[in-house]
Amino acid sequence: MMMVFGLFPSLNKAHAEDILNINADAAILVEAETGKILYAKNADQVLGIASMTKMMTEYLLLEAIKEGRVKWDQEYAVSEYVWKIAHDTSLSNVPLRRDGKYNIRELYQAMTIYSANAATIAIAETIAGSEANFVKMMNEKAAELGLKDYKFVNSTGLNNSDLKGFHSVGNIDEENVMSARATAKLASRLLSDFPEVLETASTPTLKFREGTEDEIKMDNWNWMLPSLVYGYEGVDGLKTGTTEFAGLCFTGTAIRNGNRYITVIMNAKDDSGKGMNKKSRFDETKKMFNYAFSNFSKEELVPKGYQVKGSKTLPVIKGKEDKVKIETKDPIKMVVKNGEKENYKPILILDKKKLNEKGELTAPIKKGEKVGSLTIESANDQTLGFLTQEGKSKIQVDVVAAQDVEKANWFVLMMRGVGSFFGNVWGSISSTVKGWF
Structure with a gap:
């Protein structure tokens, strides 16, 4: 009775959607501390998530680090699968040599800042032995976290057809899918369980293998970080995603004056209704952040x-x-x-x-x-x-x-009992007498 109301309301009602007019297939805005939903559009529609997938890979890696199953300075030897993905210039990547060895920290930085796909698969292989085993862990962790409306088929968010024939889960043309609500819940758990992810996610640029012939500048794909092209005050994460199937996606988070909000935008479009304009996902996210920071504040209600x-x-x-x-x-x-x-x-x-x-x-x-x-x-x-x-x-x-109440001693209780007895007797006599008249 006290807690069931409103927990999973229908959030596709027009009262929230009409306010912001978000140009996307789905979107959600939540207050991070409690997960209170401030705006939602098609929040339960299952859609492609592209590289927002990597939030789950980040979660599982940070959990493995915390539990001591993986160490930051642990070295990874490049597999044939990872090497082939790393040298596909059509994908977001850092160069990984077939005979090279890379520590987990630099692979994590490449994944989190630059959305490097081969580095992500390398992390999956490190944790689970193979990407197939890791995908099983992803789906199990999603269930454990209470997510609904999801399916993971790889660790990166790429289409399986991009995996050079190495895909082992799902069909050749499948991608990872989730709802905006589930994506927001994953982001919320990532931030609450492993807030250190923001130290890396908020890094605007970093050099991979600095000082070597493999050095490459990694500019963060989150262009809403304050120092980047669409900078927004308070933004410090979290993960973009782009594929032809998923469109332009972005899970953002920003904090001002101690108030943090989480946003998810899926298949963002520009004002003309066209997709794949990279600016659109940030424009639509900005609408939600502006709405949150301008119209809401934390109040002491009780x-x-x-x-x-x-x-x-x-x-x-x-x-x-x-x-x-x-x-x-x-x-x-x-x-x-x-x-x-x-x-x-x-x-x-x-x-x-x-x-x-x-x-x-x-x-x-x-x-x-x-x-x-x-x-x-x-x-x-x-x-x-x-x-x-x-x-x-x-x-x-x-x-x-608000205070102690001691138990009365036996004498007091006895006297109360006697008083109550005679009080009842007197009450009975009084009622009888009144009845005579």
């Missing part, structure tokens, strides 16, 4: 120590006091649209396991003891949409006892 009107206390039995004050343990803060703070109302949910049939607590009660929880909902029936249940739980706080 302060710490808040008491719900009409429910400031709970009755207590067997205690030295017959009631106890209750209050919120923590504040509730959430990003809300400017001017709409007053639209939200608190909802108190008491823990029925703590109460008897009469709704009473039983002493002793310790200060700080949880007796329920408090959440918020929109007073004007606007649904709250969140990427995950975990995100929505961040707008729910514990309600606790």
